[in-house]
Amino acid sequence: MRISERGQITIPKYLRERFGMHHNVEVEVTPTDAGLLIRKRVGDQHPVDRVYGILGKGALGEELSVDDYIEEIRGR
Numbered sequence: 001m002r003i004s005e006r007g008q009i010t011i012p013k014y015l016r017e018r019f020g021m022h023h024n025v026e027v028e029v030t031p032t033d034a035g036l037l038i039r040k041r042v043g044d045q046h047p048v049d050r051v052y053g054i055l056g057k058g059a060l061g062e063e064l065s066v067d068d069y070i071e072e073i074r075g076r
Helices: 013-018 047-051 066-074
Strands: 027-032 035-040
Touching: none
Parallel strands: none
Antiparallel strands: 027 035
């Protein structure tokens, strides 16, 4: 690989596919004793943590069980 005039590199396709580095994936570059480490940026939160608690309150703020919520969205 070569570095372009603008400081860009091209990661070979087989490596991008192997490590899930697709279009618009953010990466971080970390200096190490052996050189530079390039890895996908880890999100601030796990996907489950981002949606945790969404079902916790009803429209009026009351607590809902999962069964109550399912019945509510089915219109029962």
